Amino acid sequence: MPDIRKRSGTKGVVYQVRYEDKSSATGYSYKSFPLRKEAQAFIENLSTVKQLNRQIKSLDAAVDTWLNICESEGRDGRKPVSRAVIKLYTQRARIIKAYDWGKALQEITKPDVVAFRSWLLNQYSRDQSRKVLSSLHSVLLEMISRGHIGHDPAMGVRIQSETTPIEIPSQEEVRTILRAADALATSRHSQVREAWKRYRPMIYLAVASGMRPQEYVALPRRDVLSNGIRVSQAMDRSGKIGSPKSRAGHRTIDVGQEVIQMILDFTGDEGSPDNLVFGTRTGKPMQLVPFRASAWNPLMKEAGLMVPNADTSEAQPKYTPYALRHFFASSLLMKNCDIKYVQSQMGHARAGLTLDTYGHLISVKDDARSATTRGLVGELLSA
Incomplete structure (x- = not known):
């Protein structure tokens, strides 16, 4: 049975998976991951790879299936997306399919996705590349839920969004x-x-x-x-x-x-x-x-x-x-409303999105709080 071992070395902490491998002289092989969740995903993939439904063999077919699901029944229990969103998804699908993956869907690995990310960034804007990579991740998650692949090779592969300064009226x-x-x-x-x-x-x-x-x-x-x-x-x-x-x-x-x-x-x-x-x-x-x-x-x-x-x-x-x-x-932020309340009022899916957009205002507020705190003793003495 495979297990995970935490290892510390000169390059930092890694999580090493030991698993059975009949082709190895010892009967075991090892694979290291920077994150425990990646190591766990690898183990889960080992246990499911023999039971995969290989009806969808290529990423192109996976993308087409994903588009059809989004339009006809909706992903993960959600409602089908609108025609306008399908149009956007179709554009991203063309980009994913334009890349030469060179292997079957079940054989795609994280390095393949990293190489795809590099190709994207050299061909398209950073914002467009980030959205296409997000759609690829969505495709792969759908394939996992339907038993066509055992793990998500795009896990942890991201493109940081560009932080465009927002202009706020006084x-x-x-x-x-x-x-x-x-x-x-x-x-x-x-x-x-x-x-x-x-x-x-x-x-x-x-x-x-x-x-x-x-x-x-x-x-x-x-x-x-x-x-x-x-x-x-x-x-x-x-x-x-x-x-x-x-x-x-x-x-x-x-x-x-x-x-x-x-x-x-x-x-x-x-x-x-x-x-x-x-x-x-x-x-x-x-x-x-x-x-x-x-x-x-x-x-x-x-x-x-x-x-x-x-x-x-x-x-x-x-x-x-x-x-x-x-x-x-x-x-709301300048009136000391907590971030979760601001998130709910704005309709943001994540508090992190609220922080990414308006976090600089919190630092300004924190500066005012710090000044107030540092001035406490001075106020007492002056009184």
């Missing part, structure tokens, strides 16, 4: 944005005033909830609660409304009564609970591109938050609508 800038929304809603031009009956509560809601734009344009009346906003659906890339992309996207956000009342005043008493709060006159969802052109850009201009484009020097909004989501998260 409190004063957000006040200016809200005042601009108020001004547009009371414009002397009837068409502007009429349009901003809808846009004004949208902007206030974005500030108060941190909702993604694709979530608040898909908000149904039934999800406006007495003490907050429930997120049960969102708009996908194709402009259609369906479930949020992840389970974490389903959430209830604590929203102040003044914004809830603003939404209720706009919707009135008539209409079905399934009607969209911010739908068009025909009841269809507002699309994001027209929203930016007809609402967001005029709002930024009214607020005086336009900057020159680096390439054309033409004036453009200083922020995107997503900046209000960043403002919401930063406000």
Whole structure:
């Protein structure tokens, strides 16, 4: 029976697996891994390799099977993905299949996946490579669950995401944005005033909830609660409304009564609970591109938050609508809300994602705490 032994040497700690091997002179062979979970996965693979279902023999066939499962029945008990997501997955599948793997699905090892990662990074952007590698990992996990392979050779093979600095409006800038929304809603031009009956509560809601734009344009009346906003659906890339992309996207956000009342005043008493709060006159969802052109850009201009484009020097909004989501998260963190609460309100699948995006704000807050702590004795003496 195979076992795991922890070994320490000049190169650090490794986990050595001893397993039966009739081809060896001693009857045993050894294999070392940097992580215990990798050693354990190797042992599990040894016990299942003889029982594998080898009906799917190539990675190309595995990728096609995975795509079909995602589209027809959904992976791991989830709902089938949308057409827009399938389109993205299909593009990634083409990239995976374009690589010359040179061996059967069951023979692919971790070094093969590492070589594939190097090929990706030399052919595509870092962000695209990371997404393709993630899809490969998903393919292999599906093959494990269906008995075609015994372990995941992509385990531990990752591409770190690029940390693009986010721009967060200041409190004063957000006040200016809200005042601009108020001004547009009371414009002397009837068409502007009429349009901003809808846009004004949208902007206030974005500030108060941190909702993604694709979530608040898909908000149904039934999800406006007495003490907050429930997120049960969102708009996908194709402009259609369906479930949020992840389970974490389903959430209830604590929203102040003044914004809830603003939404209720706009919707009135008539209409079905399934009607969209911010739908068009025909009841269809507002699309994001027209929203930016007809609402967001005029709002930024009214607020005086336009900057020159680096390439054309033409004036453009200083922020995107997503900046209000960043403002919401930063406000919670600066008010000492714990990271798990911020994660739940933002709809992040992992607290690590929240930390990766907004962790720099926590360090700023920690600096303020440190200054307060160091000043305790000084305050006592001065008193």
